[in-house]
Amino acid sequence: MVVDFHGDDDRRVSYDFGPLAMPGWHPILAEALALRVGHSGGIRTLAGCRNSWNSTKAWIQFLVSLEQPPKTVDGLTREHVDAFYTRPGFAKSTRHIQMREMSKQFENERISRRLPSDAWDAFNRRLPTLKQSGVGGYSHGELERLTAAARADVAQISRRIRAGEQLLRQARDDPGKLDARQRELGRPSSASRRPARSLCWRATETGSAGEPISRDTSS
Numbered sequence: 001m002v003v004d005f006h007g008d009d010d011r012r013v014s015y016d017f018g019p020l021a022m023p024g025w026h027p028i029l030a031e032a033l034a035l036r037v038g039h040s041g042g043i044r045t046l047a048g049c050r051n052s053w054n055s056t057k058a059w060i061q062f063l064v065s066l067e068q069p070p071k072t073v074d075g076l077t078r079e080h081v082d083a084f085y086t087r088p089g090f091a092k093s094t095r096h097i098q099m100r101e102m103s104k105q106f107e108n109e110r111i112s113r114r115l116p117s118d119a120w121d122a123f124n125r126r127l128p129t130l131k132q133s134g135v136g137g138y139s140h141g142e143l144e145r146l147t148a149a150a151r152a153d154v155a156q157i158s159r160r161i162r163a164g165e166q167l168l169r170q171a172r173d174d175p176g177k178l179d180a181r182q183r184e185l186g187r188p189s190s191a192s193r194r195p196a197r198s199l200c201w202r203a204t205e206t207g208s209a210g211e212p213i214s215r216d217t218s219s
Contacts (some may be wrong), residue, residue: 001030005037005049007143013046015053021064024072029056032105042104044141055135056099062087073115081122096130099123 001019015033017026036052037043043052062084063069070076085099103123106112112120170178 001026003030003034003037005046006048007044007046008044011046013049020057020060022060022069024027025060028073028111029060029105032108032111033109034055035111036105051097052101052105055098056105059084059097059102069180076116076119078118078122080118093130096127100127102149 003014003015003017005015015032020026033052033056037049043049061126063080065087066080068081070080082138085095087095093116106120108124110190112124115123
């Protein structure tokens with residue numbers, strides 16, 4: 001059983017369940033992973049897909065480590081899920097991430113309805129929030145779309161500024177060619193004719209900040 005991934009940036013990878021242990025679990029795990037990393041799933045990057053695959057392998061390795069592992073999903077219990085989340089030898093953050101990921105893989109109704117209810121309830125519980133050291137980035141496809149939208153906005157703003165500057169020149173040099181609305185738009189406001197002033201702070205004799213004063217910056 002092989003699961004294929006095709007990311008937004010056109011990167012691809014395939015994961016083969018054949019060499020893994022617990023063959024009775026392969027059908028449901030392969031289907032769950034395919035739903036998670038497929039077009040309808042929430043994974044868009046190769047890094048995210050690797051995390052999903054590593055969590056799946058961690059789940060299988062956990063099952064193998066049990067004295068009496070459930071051969072198929074039908075034998076899964078809440079105790080098994082709790083033991084996966086609290087298993088020793090792994091950092092708390094690792095256990096948290098893998099537990100959350102397996103919950104995401106199993107949450108599709110096509111998968112969750114095949115799990116024993118108490119086992120799914122254990123997966124579906126609310127996990128405590130861990131402090132995050134960083135924020136995940138965008139996929140290449142998402143970044144390209146955001147960049148294209150930003151460039152379009154900048155281009156539109158630039159066109160409006162050039163049009164406004166042209167109108168101001170016409171209002172100054174030959175206002176007779178403008179209609180009433182254009183003359184109103186092109187007439188500098190009283191605020192724009194005033195000297196520019198900035199707010200600064202007058203230092204005291206001790207070198208600390210004193211009271212704010214305004215300073216003429218028009219020259």
